[in-house]
Amino acid sequence: MKKLIFLIFTLLPFIGICQNPMIQVIIASRKKPLPPDSVTITVTFSNTPNSASSDFAEIKYNKEGIFNFEIDDNKSQCLLMESILSNFHYTDGTGLNHNYTAATAINGYTFSGIEIGQNSGTGMIYAEYSTLISSGWDVMNHSNRHVDLINSNGINIIGYKEDILTLNELYFNNINYTINCFVVPSNYTNFVPHADELGFLVSSSSGNDPYKPAFPASVQVGTVSNIVSPDSGLIQLKRGFLHNWSDQAHINGFISHFKNMVDNSSPIDNKFYRVGTHADNFSSTVFTNFIDSLHNISGDRIWFTTAREWMEYRYCTREVVKKDTLIGNTLLIQLNYDQIREDIRWRDLSLNISTDATIIDVTFSGNADSLTYNPNSGLINVYKQNLIFNSYLLDP
Numbered sequence: 001m002k003k004l005i006f007l008i009f010t011l012l013p014f015i016g017i018c019q020n021p022m023i024q025v026i027i028a029s030r031k032k033p034l035p036p037d038s039v040t041i042t043v044t045f046s047n048t049p050n051s052a053s054s055d056f057a058e059i060k061y062n063k064e065g066i067f068n069f070e071i072d073d074n075k076s077q078c079l080l081m082e083s084i085l086s087n088f089h090y091t092d093g094t095g096l097n098h099n100y101t102a103a104t105a106i107n108g109y110t111f112s113g114i115e116i117g118q119n120s121g122t123g124m125i126y127a128e129y130s131t132l133i134s135s136g137w138d139v140m141n142h143s144n145r146h147v148d149l150i151n152s153n154g155i156n157i158i159g160y161k162e163d164i165l166t167l168n169e170l171y172f173n174n175i176n177y178t179i180n181c182f183v184v185p186s187n188y189t190n191f192v193p194h195a196d197e198l199g200f201l202v203s204s205s206s207g208n209d210p211y212k213p214a215f216p217a218s219v220q221v222g223t224v225s226n227i228v229s230p231d232s233g234l235i236q237l238k239r240g241f242l243h244n245w246s247d248q249a250h251i252n253g254f255i256s257h258f259k260n261m262v263d264n265s266s267p268i269d270n271k272f273y274r275v276g277t278h279a280d281n282f283s284s285t286v287f288t289n290f291i292d293s294l295h296n297i298s299g300d301r302i303w304f305t306t307a308r309e310w311m312e313y314r315y316c317t318r319e320v321v322k323k324d325t326l327i328g329n330t331l332l333i334q335l336n337y338d339q340i341r342e343d344i345r346w347r348d349l350s351l352n353i354s355t356d357a358t359i360i361d362v363t364f365s366g367n368a369d370s371l372t373y374n375p376n377s378g379l380i381n382v383y384k385q386n387l388i389f390n391s392y393l394l395d396p
């Protein structure tokens with residue numbers, strides 16, 4: 001039955017029914033988890049401090065810079081890339097390793113109307129996404145058909161919003177994952193205001209879009225602090241595009257930009273750099289060498305992650321309500337997540353403790369997965385990942 005409903009929904013663009021009223025009804029019926037959703041951290045000091053307080057780190061794990069890597073169009077090379085990236089790690093500032101991750105930007109159907117996830121050879125099939133997601137990768141919405149509302153190829157979508165939602169519903173039904181980041185297909189920037197309205201956190205593109213300022217404006221390396229109000233709507237993030245994996249001079253240009261990002265990043269001035277690709281002329285040897293170069297340059301100062309994880313961290317540091325209470329030699333940090341949107345996957349938080357005393361123990365209770373800490377630097381990481389989504393719709 002679910003399949004039949006979905007089939008009808010998918011066919012709507014071709015039978016010409018206006019979908020707007022239907023979509024509004026579905027949005028009104030979305031669910032939200034019941035409160036309370038909270039975590040309490042207990043920091044114990046060797047003696048009663050004169051002062052002790054906590055602040056969210058600007059960048060997760062106190063990293064100095066951020067790198068994102070995105071592969072468009074359901075490319076099956078993602079599986080090989082994942083196995084290579086999982087050999088490279090950064091630490092969380094307390095000694096725990098995390099493997100490098102990336103994001104795959106996907107379509108639901110080919111130009112000729114074949115459902116990609118069901119047809120091996122047209123791109124990754126549905127079962128293959130679980131490998132990527134469980135390895136820390138994210139999936140981005142790249143439009144259902146990779147075509148525009150008005151174009152000359154003979155296949156047109158009925159509406160931008162409907163197209164975005166159709167893809168979200170398709171992958172929610174098949175891989176139980178809710179997508180909240182968008183990658184502009186070709187130069188079809190008319191999708192972007194609709195992605196914003198639907199609650200998408202990010203629109204990623206190499207091109208220009210007059211809708212909103214993009215970060216960085218015109219250079220490859222961006223400054224994190226220039227991105228304001230991450231929780232007030234979609235952020236447009238630019239990226240360089242690595243077209244050809246058989247052209248070493250071309251690849252070296254990206255390594256050079258990465259080095260520029262690392263060289264200009266510091267604990268008080270965080271830079272970012274982002275790269276997209278179609279994996280054309282892909283070679284696992286060339287890719288391994290590329291990642292190895294980035295790894296050697298980064299010196300464990302770079303957060304090698306997805307735009308989703310980055311933006312959700314920024315969102316959580318603004319929306320989680322934090323309360324510090326110092327009682328004797330104990331600092332209680334209460335974190336309340338009740339206002340966090342249900343589509344937020346990465347709810348981890350990094351906190352820095354400021355105190356004149358020595359930390360001897362940190363424990364937690366409540367709804368977190370785990371906690372790590374470094375008693376010398378005062379860094380605490382709370383891990384809290386959500387992969388049970390209630391709907392393919394976002395909760396803006």
Ligand SMILES: [Zn+2]
Pocket residue numbers: 072073142146185186
């Ligand atoms: Zn594409």
